[in-house]
Amino acid sequence: MNVVVAKTETGRALSDVFAVARGRLPGTSQVADRRRQAFEAYERLGLPHRRIEDWKYTDLRVLMREVQPLPAAPDAAALKRAAAALKLHAIAGVRRVVLVDGVFAPKLSDTADLGKNISIRTLREVLEAGDAALQAQLFAPDNSDAMVALNSAMMTDGIVIEVADGAVITLPLHIVHIASGAAPAAMFTRSLIRVGKAAGVTLVESYIGAEGAKAYQVHDSLIVSIGDGARLDHVRLIEDGREAFNISSAVVTLGAHAHFNTFGMNTGSLVSRYQATIACAGEGSRVETNGVNLLNGRQHADSMLLLDHAVPNCASREIFRAVVDDRAHSVFQGRIIVRPNAQKTDAKMMTRALLLSDEAEADNKPELEIFADDVTCGHGATTGALDQSLLFYLRARGLSEKEAQALLIQAFVGEAIESIANDALRELAISAAQRWLEARG
């Protein structure tokens, strides 16, 4: 029987975008084949909607009314606007790599004097001339999720980082995604970081829009492999423009005794979705994943984390905090899978939401799928308003209502922010939270 998938306007428009773009998307003929397969998978699935369990709270058929064309290569004016935006979000003491409108911008990036322990290339280079194994790894995410498949089909550029075995890179790497705002556009990027055995590195990803950048769409993905005994510290800051879409995914694999510490904070974009699949594939590996959503207006942010304990003796900790004001909507979906032989797994997940208005909404969906019998697994989820007795105490000590709320909100998100190991990056997250609080007035 043939099943005809009813396509939405947006779905049809995307097919047209791919048809037009496929000829100029980078890659060998093998890459082109993989793109075609991915796009076919996407076409079969169509835009995700609420009847697909993983997308239950984020119906893209309703939210993503129009799809934008691929952007033109950034011209001098676009790069100038991007440089101005970069100034506002620059972090000291990092090695910066910049993507403007989804394309590597060498003039804004610092890839000099890399040394022999780290290699940084563009996705374009690797798709056109990289070795087959690396190309295969770039297409590793399967096509079962429509938006991941779409990203596989359309990815235009990105950053491919390889850290040599045993190398400890002290200078954090900072990938900055900037929408220049030249015209509304959909950017498709994919980056990869391969951390060699016993190596260590910190990766920061920021998403920002230049002044005037409005309803743009970011479609990004990150592929991570952390070698045996290696450590990756990872920070994601979404500060996109308030009309932007950010649809991102990450696929992370940890080797034996590897350590992954990740923190994400979302204060920007109109609609955002982040889905991370983290697999403990080597014994003794450890994952800390922490997230904060600070939302107001009509923002919608959906985080979906899947922790896959595939082998014994691994530990994972998830802390998620959402602060939701006005008519905003925050979603946290956390799933922990403990496979049959993953004995002695120690997995904990705690999600808490703070609602600042009657119309704010937070959905927490913790799921545990445990197939082993000797494990410690726990989860907790709470949703509530600010404690009136705490607010009164602070106001009786002279804090205005806003000041008292701000102090309690900072304390509420503090537990998640404190998980960031690097002092400068922790300060960065704190100041992003403060900017959000100050903007509340």
Place this chain on the structure above:
Amino acid sequence: MPLLEVKDLQVRVEEREILHHLSLTVNQGEVHAIMGPNGSGKSTLSHVIAGKPGYEVTGGEVLFRGEDLLAMSPDERAAKGVFLAFQYPVEIPGVATMTFLRTALNAQRKARGESEYSTPDFLKKVREVAKSLSIPQDMLRRGVNVGFSGGEKKRNEILQMALFEPSLCILDEMDSGLDIDALRVAADGVNALRSPDRAIVVITHYQRLLNYIVPDFVHVMSKGRVVKSGGKELALELEASGYAQFEDAA
């Protein structure tokens, strides 16, 4: 002009009248004790003066230096110099005591149009006061009242009183849950703050506290009104004869 004038105050909570036509005048430099059995409305009075939500004032007024206190928000009252030491100070996890103290002090100073304290001046001041109240430094780094004992929580209230230098201090059941040593430390802290330009109102169930903080005036509350006022000897009289005589008078 009196510092605090409560005139004919009527207060309801959820349709039930808790304070009936209560009047009380407190002048600068005076120490008043308000005594009474449980449920007589002592804590309600302190909450209404501090501006706690949930109370409906149906009549009367509260003037602070002649200004309508009830029209002010709780933070405005604090900046004007009203301080309530809570019977049950709340725990605020994630807010370091030091951060809280500095934020509160500077918020009050800003509201009064005064300059904010510099960090070294502030630290010096906090350390001095903390030392006099036997508050260890590590307590100041912890979350506000988190993991504090009952005595530590009360000392933390007095620390704030000393830092903010309010002109009216209301101590709500400061002695509850304190052993005799903790009580003495807390009372010494309060006595150190007695001054001609500051008034202190001590709310207590027991006479015991008044051995340490000796009041100029004692008021007995029963069923939502002041039924008797007198000097410090009134407290001793109560200790001997109990509150029963006043229950009928009310």
